[in-house]
Amino acid sequence: MICQACLIDFYEKKVKSTVLKYGMLKGVRSLGVAVSGGKDSMALIRVLSHLFPTINMKAIYIHLGIPEYSDKCEVVARKVCEEVGVELIIHRVSDEGYIIPDFQYTPFKSRICGACGTVKRYHLNRIAYEHGLDAIATGHNLDDTVEVLFELYLRGEVDEIARIRPVSPGIGTKMAARIKPLIEMTEEENLYYVDATNTPYVESWCPLVKGSRMMRRKELIRMIEEKIPGFRHTFFKSHIKRFLPRLEELSRHVQLRECEICGMPTTSNICSYCRLRSRVLRVVEMYGKAGS
Numbered sequence: 132m133i134c135q136a137c138l139i140d141f142y143e144k145k146v147k148s149t150v151l152k153y154g155m156l157k158g159v160r161s162l163g164v165a166v167s168g169g170k171d172s173m174a175l176i177r178v179l180s181h182l183f184p185t186i187n188m189k190a191i192y193i194h195l196g197i198p199e200y201s202d203k204c205e206v207v208a209r210k211v212c213e214e215v216g217v218e219l220i221i222h223r224v225s226d227e228g229y230i231i232p233d234f235q236y237t238p239f240k241s242r243i244c245g246a247c248g249t250v251k252r253y254h255l256n257r258i259a260y261e262h263g264l265d266a267i268a269t270g271h272n273l274d275d276t277v278e279v280l281f282e283l284y285l286r287g288e289v290d291e292i293a294r295i296r297p298v299s300p301g302i303g304t305k306m307a308a309r310i311k312p313l314i315e316m317t318e319e320e321n322l323y324y325v326d327a328t329n330t331p332y333v334e335s336w337c338p339l340v341k342g343s344r345m346m347r348r349k350e351l352i353r354m355i356e357e358k359i360p361g362f363r364h365t366f367f368k369s370h371i372k373r374f375l376p377r378l379e380e381l382s383r384h385v386q387l388r389e390c391e392i393c394g395m396p397t398t399s400n401i402c403s404y405c406r407l408r409s410r411v412l413r414v415v416e417m418y419g420k421a422g423s
Contacts, residue, residue: 135327142324146178146312153297155310156266161187163264163307165255166212166219168192168204171270173211173332174321175313179268180215191258191267193251194223196230200338207331214330220262222254229411232339236414239407244343246407253404257395259307266301266308274318276311277363278348280370293378295370302387306396317363 133141150156164179166172176190192208195201205221212219224230231247239246255267276295283292301308313321325332340346356362389395390402397403 138323138327142316142320142327143178143182145320146316147182149297149315150182150310150312153310155268155298155312156183156186159186159265159308161189161262161264163220163255163259163262163267164188164190164217165251165267165269166190166192166208167270168207168333169270170325170332170334171272171275171313171318171321173207173330174316174324175268175270176211176217177215177328177330178324179312180217188217189262189264190217190219191255192219192221193254194221194225195247195250196223196225197232197337197339200333200335204333207333210331220258222258224250224254227408229408229415233411233415234407235339236418237410239410243339244345247339249403249407253395253402256305256307257393260305260395264307266310268310268312270313270321271311272313272316272318272321273363273367274349274352276314277352277366278345280366281348281352282344289378292370293375296375297371302396305389305394306387315364315367 156162162179162183164172164176166176176188179186180188190208190212192205194205209219231243231250234240234243234246237246255269258264259267280292280295283295297311297314299309324330352363359365385398387396387398388400390397390405391400392405393402395402395404
């Protein structure tokens with residue numbers, strides 16, 4: 132049985148080792164930290180503010196408009212950011228005429244988590260650009276990463292697999308670097324840390340994630356882990372050390388341009404976010420779903 136102080140020390144040393152090993156904060160003077168109110172992002176903002184106090188940090192919360200849940204998450208994010216002394220930037224997608232539940236009335240109903248991910252990635256990057264942030268830290272943990280890799284390897288998505296890494300370098304002035312300081316931490320370790328440090332977090336899952344393929348894959352990976360202890364770490368390390376270097380050679384070089392609508396980076400004439408927003412706004416116009 133490990134004592135509380137030793138657990139905190141072990142966790143923080145492991146996160147610091149991960150950050151240094153992958154050079155996550157090299158050249159970073161100002162850092163945006165994505166916060167959602169869940170255990171992973173609350174662990175992230177606390178541990179980073181403690182380990183790297185000299186870096187200018189701003190937390191970013193994207194209010195998705197999910198009834199009750201989003202407000203509850205915002206309250207927790209505000210509380211923790213106040214505790215650790217980090218400024219919180221809040222962006223509400225409802226200001227743009229829709230909320231995430233509106234996607235339930237679009238062809239993205241069965242892939243609403245994917246649509247939500249696109250929305251969050253876009254706004255995090257745009258906010259980083261507007262506030263002059265060099266990089267964005269997200270709370271993706273080992274379980275998240277293995278779940279995504281598991282699916283991508285099954286489908287043979289070489290280009291997508293090659294993008295799963297601890298650090299994604301920034302491109303130009305409008306694409307901030309992405310770092311994942313918790314990528315080698317399990318969900319259990321993040322939970323132990325927030326509990327040990329008395330860090331508030333929202334315990335419930337997003338109500339829209341119920342029954343999603345992501346949750347089913349995570350459950351499958353947990354079953355494999357029970358039969359093959361250490362499976363998650365082994366899978367991730369094999370990806371980083373064995374496969375990623377070769378896959379990067381095979382993956383296509385992406386040529387970015389500016390979106391004709393919003394001006395943010397994209398690989399096509401119109402970015403994926405603007406295409407999503409256009410679809411959901413048509414639904415809102417027809418049925419008046421936003422905020423109703």
